[in-house]
Amino acid sequence: MLVGNSKFEEAITIAKKGSHCGMCRFDFLDTGLCPSGTKYGYLAYWPQGRMQIFKNVMSGKVKPTEKLIEITDSCSLCGICDKQCNFATQLRPEKVAKALKEYVESLNDSDFQNIPEDENLKGLRDIVGPQWATNDPIIVSSYISSIISPDAGLNFYIVMPKDTEELSKVIKYANIHNLPFLPRSGGTLLSMAAPTVLSKAFGLEQGIVIDLLRMKKLEIDTETLTATVGAGITAFDLQKEAHKHKLRANVAEAGAHICGNIASTGILSTWGNKYGWAADNFIDLESVDDEGNISRHSDLEIKNPYSTEYGFTNISLTPPLIVTQATVRLNPVFDDEEAVFVPFENIKDALHLSFTVAKRGIGFSNVILSRKYLAEFISPTPKIAEDFEFILEKYMKLNYVVDIICNKDEKKIIENMVEYTIDKSTLTALILGCPKLATLKNSEFMKILSEEKDPLKALFAGPMKKHFEQALDATPENISKIYDKDLQEFFKKVYSKPKMTDIVWLHEHRIFPSRLMRQRMFLPMGGVIWTAYENNLLEWINMFETVGEKHQLIHALGFISPFDQGRFAVLEYDFYYDHNDANAKKCVDKAILESQENSLMIDGILSALNFYFKGLYRKEHILFPIAKAISKEDQELFRELLNNIIGDE
Amino acid sequence: MVKFLSEEWLEQCKRYMHEKLDPEKDLKNVTTSLLGVVEHIPPENSTMNFYLNIDNGKLTDFTVSSGDSYEKEAEFVIMGSYGTFRGILKGETNMTIALLKNRLKLQGNKIKALRLMKPLDGVIASLREVTDEFEE
Numbered sequence: 001m002l003v004g005n006s007k008f009e010e011a012i013t014i015a016k017k018g019s020h021c022g023m024c025r026f027d028f029l030d031t032g033l034c035p036s037g038t039k040y041g042y043l044a045y046w047p048q049g050r051m052q053i054f055k056n057v058m059s060g061k062v063k064p065t066e067k068l069i070e071i072t073d074s075c076s077l078c079g080i081c082d083k084q085c086n087f088a089t090q091l092r093p094e095k096v097a098k099a100l101k102e103y104v105e106s107l108n109d110s111d112f113q114n115i116p117e118d119e120n121l122k123g124l125r126d127i128v129g130p131q132w133a134t135n136d137p138i139i140v141s142s143y144i145s146s147i148i149s150p151d152a153g154l155n156f157y158i159v160m161p162k163d164t165e166e167l168s169k170v171i172k173y174a175n176i177h178n179l180p181f182l183p184r185s186g187g188t189l190l191s192m193a194a195p196t197v198l199s200k201a202f203g204l205e206q207g208i209v210i211d212l213l214r215m216k217k218l219e220i221d222t223e224t225l226t227a228t229v230g231a232g233i234t235a236f237d238l239q240k241e242a243h244k245h246k247l248r249a250n251v252a253e254a255g256a257h258i259c260g261n262i263a264s265t266g267i268l269s270t271w272g273n274k275y276g277w278a279a280d281n282f283i284d285l286e287s288v289d290d291e292g293n294i295s296r297h298s299d300l301e302i303k304n305p306y307s308t309e310y311g312f313t314n315i316s317l318t319p320p321l322i323v324t325q326a327t328v329r330l331n332p333v334f335d336d337e338e339a340v341f342v343p344f345e346n347i348k349d350a351l352h353l354s355f356t357v358a359k360r361g362i363g364f365s366n367v368i369l370s371r372k373y374l375a376e377f378i379s380p381t382p383k384i385a386e387d388f389e390f391i392l393e394k395y396m397k398l399n400y401v402v403d404i405i406c407n408k409d410e411k412k413i414i415e416n417m418v419e420y421t422i423d424k425s426t427l428t429a430l431i432l433g434c435p436k437l438a439t440l441k442n443s444e445f446m447k448i449l450s451e452e453k454d455p456l457k458a459l460f461a462g463p464m465k466k467h468f469e470q471a472l473d474a475t476p477e478n479i480s481k482i483y484d485k486d487l488q489e490f491f492k493k494v495y496s497k498p499k500m501t502d503i504v505w506l507h508e509h510r511i512f513p514s515r516l517m518r519q520r521m522f523l524p525m526g527g528v529i530w531t532a533y534e535n536n537l538l539e540w541i542n543m544f545e546t547v548g549e550k551h552q553l554i555h556a557l558g559f560i561s562p563f564d565q566g567r568f569a570v571l572e573y574d575f576y577y578d579h580n581d582a583n584a585k586k587c588v589d590k591a592i593l594e595s596q597e598n599s600l601m602i603d604g605i606l607s608a609l610n611f612y613f614k615g616l617y618r619k620e621h622i623l624f625p626i627a628k629a630i631s632k633e634d635q636e637l638f639r640e641l642l643n644n645i646i647g648d649e
Numbered sequence: 650m651v652k653f654l655s656e657e658w659l660e661q662c663k664r665y666m667h668e669k670l671d672p673e674k675d676l677k678n679v680t681t682s683l684l685g686v687v688e689h690i691p692p693e694n695s696t697m698n699f700y701l702n703i704d705n706g707k708l709t710d711f712t713v714s715s716g717d718s719y720e721k722e723a724e725f726v727i728m729g730s731y732g733t734f735r736g737i738l739k740g741e742t743n744m745t746i747a748l749l750k751n752r753l754k755l756q757g758n759k760i761k762a763l764r765l766m767k768p769l770d771g772v773i774a775s776l777r778e779v780t781d782e783f784e785e
C-alpha cells in the first residue's frame with residue numbers, strides 16, 4: 001500500500017529533511033501554537049516529533065502503539081506548522097501529519113504492539129502523575145535525533161516534571177534504580193550534536209529523558225528589571241514578554257530555552273559586549289544537582305557555584321546542574337536605537353572596526369557577520385541564499401559586515417569612523433528584495449557593479465544606490481511570491497509587519513538563525529579568543545578553512561562578536577552537511593575532532609568544547625588566565641583521548 | 650560467578666593482575682594510587698569503595714571497604730554510580746565518554762590522569778575479565 005505511494009514518498013522526504021530546529025514550539029509569527037503539542041506536551045505531539053515518528057515507523061525502527069492513534073487524532077491539520085516551518089525551513093510538516101494519519105488508518109489491530117507499564121514507570125508516574133511519564137516506544141522515538149542518538153535503542157522513559165520538587169524526586173528515583181538521566185529543553189544543541197560523533201557524549205544511551213517543557217513560569221519585574229523564568233521558557237517567549245515593557249533580555253536563538261541555554265553555552269550573543277556572558281546573565285538560579293538536591297545560587301551555605309577548573313582537560317559535555325528556574329537581568333530598550341551596517345571586503349578591516357568600537361564601549365550589540373550568515377539569515381529559501389551569497393562575493397565584494405546596534409549619538413560616532421554604511425532603506429530593500437536580487441545573478445547591472453573600483457561604495461553610498469533599491473522591487477507582496485500559492489497571502493501579511501524589517505527587533509528576537517539548519521545540518525565550531533592576538537585569530541580561521549576543504553564540506557565563517565569590552569571575542573565557524581548522508585557525517589566527525597585539536601594548538605583560545613556547559617560560572621573564572629597553546633606532548637594525549645571516543649566506530 | 654566488590658572479586662582481581670599484568674610492559678612501571686567510589690549500590694542504595702595502589706608497575710594494595718572514603722589518601726579519586734561502573738565493567742560504557750558525561754567524576758590532576766589512562770587500561774581490562782555478576 002505504501003510503496004510507490006507518491007504522497008508517502010513526499011512525506012518521507014520532508015520528514016528526513018527535518019532537522020529539529022524547534023521553531024514549531026513557540027509563537028513567532030502570531031499564528032498561535034500547535035494545539036496538540038500545547039495540550040499533550042511530549043515531543044511526539046508537536047510537528048517536529050510527528051516528522052520524526054513518521055520517519056521511524058516508515059523505516060521500521062518502531063512499531064505502532066495505541067498512543068500513535070492519539071497522536072494522529074490530536075492533530076486537526078490546522079496548518080500552523082506549515083506556516084512556521086515554511087518561514088524557517090520551507091518544509092510542509094502538515095503533509096507528514098496527513099500521511100501519518102493515513103498510515104494509522106490503514107493499520108489492523110494486529111499491527112499494534114502493547115508495551116505494559118513496568119516497575120520503574122510506575123515509580124515515575126507516582127511522582128509526576130500518570131500522564132507525565134511514559135515508556136511508549138512511539139513517544140520515545142520522537143526524541144530520536146535530539147537527545148536520543150539515532151543508534152540508541154528505545155529503552156527509555158520520558159518524564160515531564162511540573163516543578164523543581166518533582167524533578168528532584170525523579171532524580172532521586174533514577175539514582176536508586178541506577179537509571180541514567182538527562183534533561184531536554186528546546187533540543188537545538190542536542191539536535192546539532194545528534195548526527196555526529198558528539199552524540200556519544202551529548203546524548204542519552206538509555207534511561208530517563210527529562211523533558212522540561214512544562215515548567216512555564218514567566219514573570220517580569222519592571223521595578224528590578226529582572227525576569228523569572230522556568231526551564232520551559234524559550235528565548236522568544238521571554239523576549240516577547242520583556243518587549244511589552246520596553247525591556248530586553250540577552251538571549252540566543254529563539255528556540256533555545258533560557259535555563260538550558262544558561263547551563264550549556266551561557267547565552268553567547270551579539271549583545272554580549274554590553275550585557276555580558278555566562279554568570280553575567282543571571283541574578284539567581286534554582287537548580288537540582290545529580291543527587292536530586294535542590295539549591296539556589298543565593299544560598300549562603302553552598303560551595304562557590306561560580307568557579308570551574310582551569311585548563312584544556314576541563315571538558316564536560318553534560319550540565320553540572322539542572323537549572324529549573326532562573327532570575328535573569330533585563331535591560332532597557334531605548335527609543336533611539338538603530339542598526340549600523342558597515343560592509344567590508346577584508347576581515348582585517350572588519351575586525352579593526354568591530355573591536356575598536358567594542359573597546360570604546362560603544363553600542364549594545366556588536367558582531368561581524370560573514371556573507372554566508374547574512375545571506376542565510378535574510379533569504380527565505382536555500383536557493384535564494386546560495387545566489388545571494390554568490391552575488392555578495394562575486395559582484396559586490398561584500399565578505400563581512402560589521403553590524404552594530406547602538407543609540408543615535410553612538411551611530412554618529414561610528415559613521416564618522418567609516419566611509420560609508422548600508423542605511424536603513426537599503427537594508428529593508430535587501431530583506432524584502434532578496435528574491436529579486438538572486439535573479440540578478442548574471443545581470444548587466446551586476447557586471448557593471450563588479451567593474452567599479454569600490455563596488456560597495458558605489459552600491460551603498462554612490463550613484464547606484466537608488467537604482468539598486470528600485471531594482472529590488474522590495475515589497476511584502478513580491479517576497480511572498482516565493483512561497484507556495486496557498487501560503488502567499490499569509491506571508492504577505494507577515495512581511496508587511498514593520499518588525500520583519502526592523503533590524504533591532506530581529507536581533508533581539510533571533511528568529512533567523514535556525515535557517516542555518518534548514519533541510520540540512522550545520523555544526524558550529526570555534527570558541528573564544530583573546531582579541532589582542534589578532535594574528536592567531538586569522539590563523540584560527542585559516543585552520544578551519546583548511547579542515548573544511550580537506551574533508552570536502554561546505555564550510556564558512558559564521559560570526560565574530562566581541563565581548564567584555566572587546567577583550568575577548570567569540571568566533572563561530574560552521575561545517576554544513578546533509579544529515580541523511582552517512583559519508584558526510586563521517587567527514588563532519590573528522591572535521592570536528594581535527595579542528596578541536598588544532599584549536600588547542602593556538603595561543604589565546606578557549607575552544608568550543610571547552611566552553612560548553614560552563615555557563616553557570618563567572619566568565620572571569622572560565623577565561624582567565626588566558627589560554628596557552630598546549631604542548632606537543634599534551635596534543636598527543638588529547639588525540640588519544642579523542643581516538644578513544646571514536647575508536648569504537 | 651564473581652560478584653563486583655565481593656571478597657571473592659577482590660581476591661580474583663589480585664590474582665589475575667599478578668599473573669597477567671607485566672609491571673614493565675603492561676603497567677609501564679607506573680606508581681599511583683586510585684580510590685574508586687561506587688555510589689547507589691542496590692538494593693540498599695549504599696556506597697562502597699575500592700582502593701588500588703600500584704608501585705613501580707606492581708599492585709601492592711587492593712582493598713574494598715564501605716563508605717566513600719578510605720584510610721589512605723589516593724592520588725586520584727574516581728566517583729560514579731553503581732550503574733556506571735557496571736556499564737564500564739560489562740564493556741558497554743566507554744570510560745572516556747563516562748568522564749565527558751560527568752557520570753564519572755575525577756578528583757586529582759587531570760593531565761596526569763590522562764597520561765595514566767593507557768597504562769591503567771590493563772587494570773580495567775583485568776577487572777572486566779574477572780567480574781561477571783552484578784546487582785541488577
Ligand SMILES: Cc1cc2nc3c(=O)[nH]c(=O)nc-3n(C[C@H](O)[C@H](O)[C@H](O)COP(=O)(O)OP(=O)(O)OC[C@H]3O[C@@H](n4cnc5c(N)ncnc54)[C@H](O)[C@@H]3O)c2cc1C
Pocket residue numbers: 182183184185186187188189190191192202212231251252253255256257258259260261262263264265266267268269317318319321322323324513514515516517
Ligand atoms: C540555529 C542555532 C543557533 C544557535 N545560536 C546560539 C547562540 O547565538 N548563542 C548560544 O549561546 N548558543 C547558540 N546555539 C547553541 C544552543 O542551541 C543553545 O546554546 C541552547 O543552549 C540550546 O538550548 P536548548 O533549550 O535547545 O537546549 P537543549 O538542546 O535541549 O539542551 C542542551 C544541553 O543542555 C542541557 N539542558 C537542557 N535544559 C537544561 C536545564 N534546564 N538545565 C541544565 N541543563 C539543561 C541538555 O541536557 C543538553 O545537554 C545555537 C544553536 C542553533 C541550532
